[in-house]
Amino acid sequence: MALVALVTFLSFSSITKPVEATALTYNVAAHERACFYTWADIPKKKIAFYFAVQSGGSFDIDVEVKDPKEKTILSLEKERQGDYVFTANEIGEYSFCFSNDMSTFAEKVVDFEITVEHEKRPAQIDQSEKGTGPQAQAQAMDESLFRLTGELSQIDRMQKYFKTRESRNFATVISTESRIFWFSLTESALIVIMSAFQVFVVRTFFSNSKRSFV
Incomplete structure (x- = not known):
């Protein structure tokens, strides 16, 4: 499976200059x-x-993909991650919207990739010529490269998956650390306040008792 760089134009609404x-x-x-x-x-x-x-809020976002005729190909709500392949039946511009x-105030950092996968199997040769001649050798090399490209593509997708998991787990660790810090700070403040309150109550009790005795 040969991978050909898909993007002829990649641009978004806030920028007028296309980004390749x-x-x-x-x-x-x-x-x-x-x-x-x-x-x-x-x-x-x-x-x-x-x-x-990668980060922001609950790690979810709405996604919509449309073809050149504004027909919805993919519509997702509150999705964290996705990996999809579809056939471009129409010639023209395809839109990918996030x-x-x-979210009321949370920003979302989205990592995405768009690629055209142009699959083309090497041409078959006669069974009688299989294993002999330069054409058979070239076919064997093409088939090996085809399988290798597919395996590399799978490895690349797995790396992206683990990268996303690592980012989310790191964000969870940071959030947990922040919560523990503020909880400990609040607990310490409450202990100090309760100690001061107890000292005040005890001093008031003995002060009132002494005045009554006198």
Whole structure:
């Protein structure tokens, strides 16, 4: 499976100048809808779309993918991560939109990648010629490269998955550490206040008793 850089145009609504790239990290502000676009020059190409929310809120976001005729291909709500492949049946511009309308103030950092996967198997040769001649050797090399590319693609996706898990676990550790700090600080303050209150009550008790005795 040969991977061809998909992105002819990648741009979003807040920037007029197109950005040429296949992988991006974008900070989606609260109540923002950010759309990115790519162009499919011929039909029947496969488009791979991967995204993962790295930080912000509950690590979820709304995603919508549309074809050049504004037909919805993919619609997701409050999704944390996704890896999808679909066939580009129409020639034209495909849109990939991230919506953060559900958040009041939390920003979401989204890491995503858009790729065209142009699958083309090497041509088959006659069984009689198999194993002999330069054509058979070239076919064997093409098949080996085909399998190797697929395995590398799988490894790349697994690395992205573990990267996302690491980012989320690190954010959880930071959040837990912050909560423990503030809880300990609050507990210490309450202990000091209760100690001062007890001292005040005891002093008041003995002071009132002494005055009554006199």
